[in-house]
Amino acid sequence: MxxxxxxxxxxxxxxxxxxxxxxAINVGYVREIIEYTQITRVPMMQSFIxxxxxxxGNVIPVLDLSGRLGLGISDISKKSCIITIETTIADEExxxxxxxxxxxxxxxxxxxHKMEAPEFGSKIRKDFMxxxxxxxxxxxxxxxxEGILDIVELSRVTRKRNV
Amino acid sequence: xxxxxxxxxxxxEFREESLELLEAMETSLMSIxxxxxxxxxxxxxxxxxxxxxxxxxxxxxxxxxxxTHIAENLLDQVRNGKIEMTDELGELLLECKDHxxxxxxxxxxxxNEEAPTTELTDTTARxxxxxxxxxxxxxxxxxxxxxxxxxxxxxxxxWTMKLSFAREVMEQGFEPASFLAHLRKNSTAFESxxxxxxxxxxEELEPTACYVTxxxxxxxxxxxxxxxxxxxxxxxxxxxxxxxAVAEVKPAALAQTANKEEPKKISAQSANTQVQAQNAYTIRxxxxxxDQLINQIGEMxxxxxxxxxxxxxxxxxxxxxxxxxxSRMLEDIRESAMQIRMVQIGETFxxxxxxxxxxxxxxxxxxxxxxxxxxxxxDKTVTEKITDPLVHIIRNAIDHGIExxxxxxxKSAKGTLTLNAYHDAGTVVIEITDDGKGLDDEMLYRxxxxxxxxxxxAHLSQQEIFKLILEPGFSTAPAVTDLSGRGVxxxxxxxxxxxxxxxxxxxxxVGEGTSxxxxxxxxxxxxxxxLVKVGETFYVIPLDMVVECIELxxxxxxxxxxxxxxxLRGTILPLLNVGDLFDEQKTADARANIVVVHYAxxxxxxxxxxxxxxxxxxxxxxxxxFADLHGISGSTILGSGKVALILDVPMLVSYILSFKGGxxxxxxx
Numbered sequence: 001m002x003x004x005x006x007x008x009x010x011x012x013x014x015x016x017x018x019x020x021x022x023x024a025i026n027v028g029y030v031r032e033i034i035e036y037t038q039i040t041r042v043p044m045m046q047s048f049i050x051x052x053x054x055x056x057g058n059v060i061p062v063l064d065l066s067g068r069l070g071l072g073i074s075d076i077s078k079k080s081c082i083i084t085i086e087t088t089i090a091d092e093e094x095x096x097x098x099x100x101x102x103x104x105x106x107x108x109x110x111x112x113h114k115m116e117a118p119e120f121g122s123k124i125r126k127d128f129m130x131x132x133x134x135x136x137x138x139x140x141x142x143x144x145x146e147g148i149l150d151i152v153e154l155s156r157v158t159r160k161r162n163v
Numbered sequence: 164x165x166x167x168x169x170x171x172x173x174x175x176e177f178r179e180e181s182l183e184l185l186e187a188m189e190t191s192l193m194s195i196x197x198x199x200x201x202x203x204x205x206x207x208x209x210x211x212x213x214x215x216x217x218x219x220x221x222x223x224x225x226x227x228x229x230x231t232h233i234a235e236n237l238l239d240q241v242r243n244g245k246i247e248m249t250d251e252l253g254e255l256l257l258e259c260k261d262h263x264x265x266x267x268x269x270x271x272x273x274x275n276e277e278a279p280t281t282e283l284t285d286t287t288a289r290x291x292x293x294x295x296x297x298x299x300x301x302x303x304x305x306x307x308x309x310x311x312x313x314x315x316x317x318x319x320x321x322w323t324m325k326l327s328f329a330r331e332v333m334e335q336g337f338e339p340a341s342f343l344a345h346l347r348k349n350s351t352a353f354e355s356x357x358x359x360x361x362x363x364x365x366e367e368l369e370p371t372a373c374y375v376t377x378x379x380x381x382x383x384x385x386x387x388x389x390x391x392x393x394x395x396x397x398x399x400x401x402x403x404x405x406x407x408a409v410a411e412v413k414p415a416a417l418a419q420t421a422n423k424e425e426p427k428k429i430s431a432q433s434a435n436t437q438v439q440a441q442n443a444y445t446i447r448x449x450x451x452x453x454d455q456l457i458n459q460i461g462e463m464x465x466x467x468x469x470x471x472x473x474x475x476x477x478x479x480x481x482x483x484x485x486x487x488x489x490s491r492m493l494e495d496i497r498e499s500a501m502q503i504r505m506v507q508i509g510e511t512f513x514x515x516x517x518x519x520x521x522x523x524x525x526x527x528x529x530x531x532x533x534x535x536x537x538x539x540x541x542d543k544t545v546t547e548k549i550t551d552p553l554v555h556i557i558r559n560a561i562d563h564g565i566e567x568x569x570x571x572x573x574k575s576a577k578g579t580l581t582l583n584a585y586h587d588a589g590t591v592v593i594e595i596t597d598d599g600k601g602l603d604d605e606m607l608y609r610x611x612x613x614x615x616x617x618x619x620x621a622h623l624s625q626q627e628i629f630k631l632i633l634e635p636g637f638s639t640a641p642a643v644t645d646l647s648g649r650g651v652x653x654x655x656x657x658x659x660x661x662x663x664x665x666x667x668x669x670x671x672x673v674g675e676g677t678s679x680x681x682x683x684x685x686x687x688x689x690x691x692x693x694l695v696k697v698g699e700t701f702y703v704i705p706l707d708m709v710v711e712c713i714e715l716x717x718x719x720x721x722x723x724x725x726x727x728x729x730x731l732r733g734t735i736l737p738l739l740n741v742g743d744l745f746d747e748q749k750t751a752d753a754r755a756n757i758v759v760v761h762y763a764x765x766x767x768x769x770x771x772x773x774x775x776x777x778x779x780x781x782x783x784x785x786x787x788x789f790a791d792l793h794g795i796s797g798s799t800i801l802g803s804g805k806v807a808l809i810l811d812v813p814m815l816v817s818y819i820l821s822f823k824g825g826x827x828x829x830x831x832x
Contacts, residue, residue, distance in 0.1 A: 040806040041700055042785070043745030044792055052785065052798055052806050057462050059783040059798045059806050090787045154788045 013107050015140055016100040018066040024107065024140045029085045031095065033103055036080040044157050047073060050099055055084060062097035068148055069124045074099050089151050096149060109133045171274050177218055178271045184211040188260050192253055193516045200248045209238040215263060217392045224270045226279045230287045233294045234259045246297060255293055262286050322383065322407055327376035329400035334371050337397055346393050352382040457500050461781030467493055468802030508584045509537030511546050515557055519580060522561045529568050529577045530561060536584035541591045545683055548663055552656040556595050556679050559653060564599030564677055574598060588707050588761055591685055596678040602671035604628045629669035633657040664796055666813045668763065682763060692780035694807065695758060696773040698747025701807035703780050703799055708760040708812050712774055715755040739819050740770040762816050782809065
């Protein structure tokens with residue numbers, strides 16, 4: 001896990017909306033932002049694994065971020081985007097797409113404006129949150145991609161009724 | 164030879180080349196053992212040793228050179244018929260080959276910065292002594308001194324040499340003096356005269372050109388080949404006149420000149436070198452480059468599929484025609500590119516001869532290895548990954564399968580182990596069969612309960628019981644030997660084969676023997692696929708496995724009465740409803756189709772919605788997130804840019820076979 005922490009070092013964060021709530025991830029992870037494109041569902045996976053898609057000839061997995069955070073599966077609209085993330089999963093450089101409802105902008109967040117995520121009272125799991133930040137009088141949840149992209153949880157295959 | 168050469172830069176290449184040569188050495192030695200002495204074979208062994216010594220010498224791997232040199236001397240004597248090749252000598256040479264391999268591996272692992280371990284020097288001393296005894300020579304020194312002692316085995320001779328380097332030698336980055344320095348280092352006496360008569364006047368002088376020639380007389384224990392090898396890198400452009408200064412009747416000179424008529428090769432050995440050069444016209448290419456090429460062709464196949472689709476949409480006859488020509492050519496190119504990766508399995512099989520020989524000797528068993536289908540081709544990556552599992556199976560067969568000669572009853576005292584390979588329906592089948600005591604399913608069953616692998620009273624088919632031996636922690640050997648029986652190994656077999664998308668079947672009869680039947684995909688990169696649609700998703704079935712497609716009529720649906728099979732021309736065809744299994748949404752008006760596939764000698768039907776026909780498929784791995792997903796082996800990109808999923812037929816078949824009946828377990832069409 002140490003190899004991906006450097007992606008957390010910068011102070012720039014890409015913000016986006018999920019179910020009208022604002023979240024952000026460190027731009028160190030972001031490779032590109034593309035329009036929502038056709039996704040092929042992969043059977044027997046958990047519902048927040050949207051499937052796979054073709055990005056420049058590579059087949060990459062796509063995660064429904066809202067679903068993963070427990071906020072319910074995304075409603076795809078014209079503003080829906082896929083942010084492609086570069087990360088190391090099980091020692092392998094991997095590209096993963098995440099679906100967001102709408103991309104907002106990149107914020108410079110001064111470390112002094114960051115604060116610990118609340119101990120309780122948040123509807124998303126604590127290990128998905130890195131920090132909270134106050135930007136323009138609003139709170140943004142800075143997401144922890146390590147927890148979100150945990151391979152053990154992502155790769156879990158759902159139980160099929162016949163097996 | 165030149166101090167500027169850095170070992171770490173070429174270590175990988177050196178290792179690969181040496182291992183290849185050592186493998187050739189083993190193959191030749193094994194062949195001599197089986198078929199008797201053969202000049203060509205012993206020459207090949209000699210050449211391998213010689214080349215390794217040469218390469219090792221270049222990078223100053225003295226402990227490799229020293230040891231290899233003694234072996235080479237002995238081989239030279241064998242080659243000249245002065246020492247007779249016996250089975251014992253063959254074994255000694257095989258042991259030497261192993262030791263050379265260890266030395267090379269050690270040198271590479273330590274970057275030649277460490278002195279060999281005591282274990283290595285001890286073996287060098289022991290084998291060196293054995294070699295020298297055979298040679299009829301006394302070893303004067305031990306251990307680290309071996310190399311010196313070895314070189315002294317060959318008596319010193321006086322040589323004269325006329326040496327003129329090419330003018331450009333320095334421009335090519337060589338330092339002529341370093342070659343001479345190397346020669347001097349290996350000579351007891353060394354005298355050189357420089358002939359400067361060719362040096363032009365100052366104004367015409369090219370400062371980077373080499374004008375001087377050398378007259379050298381020296382005394383050394385090196386052979387003629389060794390001396391010429393010093394100049395190996397620049398040999399093509401250098402004129403070397405080498406003669407032995409002893410007043411013997413011998414052809415005096417061996418001249419090598421560039422771009423001129425090849426001087427007549429006098430020695431038989433040079434002639435052999437030429438033969439070898441012709442036989443083995445191969446180019447060593449980095450596997451990554453081939454993978455890249457195959458990937459690029461794959462991209463092109465995808466792009467072309469798009470062009471085909473558009474040309475059809477445009478309904479332009481001429482365009483369709485042209486596009487189809489391009490498609491055909493692309494198909495050929497793809498085929499050729501895939502061929503590059505293909506190797507014959509024989510090479511791998513040959514490696515097992517040694518294992519069989521060594522093990523059977525150790526255990527006091529008499530076992531003959533029979534190899535069939537050595538010319539069967541499969542992907543190099545697959546061969547590499549299958550070697551380990553095969554070794555485990557073979558060891559097991561020799562250790563536990565085949566009985567001691569006295570226990571073989573009415574069977575011939577000599578056991579037979581057969582390796583067979585052949586192509587079958589887009590897969591490669593490898594069979595390892597022994598005529599040993601076979602597997603006792605009752606005993607295995609009891610043992611598995613004892614080990615807690617299965618529950619008391621569990622109902623298992625014979626095949627399932629046999630497969631228990633592939634489970635981790637399952638060992639039936641009464642005594643743990645150092646070969647097998649520790650319960651590790653056979654589970655590696657299962658794991659590796661599954662990782663290759665292959666499958667394993669075990670057949671056995673008590674008292675008659677056991678067969679391991681391994682099925683593997685031909686290649687890991689591209690397959691011909693058959694495109695179908697289930698719900699909203701496109702799926703690809705490997706075309707080689709598809710037998711036919713039939714429409715599932717309503718009448719037939721009724722006749723199924725909720726069972727999961729149909730009557731196909733008088734035989735029962737078990738069915739799998741892909742849509743149900745994968746929870747695909749049902750399209751209202753979809754007529755069901757059945758794709759009949761054959762796998763492992765049986766037929767199965769997959770129920771799908773729509774059929775689209777053949778499709779060239781570049782396999783794109785799905786990545787770690789989908790590692791636990793069974794039934795899908797990968798993905799591919801369609802002409803439209805959409806991703807289709809590749810069905811893993813072996814997995815789905817085993818899923819069908821897992822049906823044990825009962826309506827709650829079945830969801831029919």
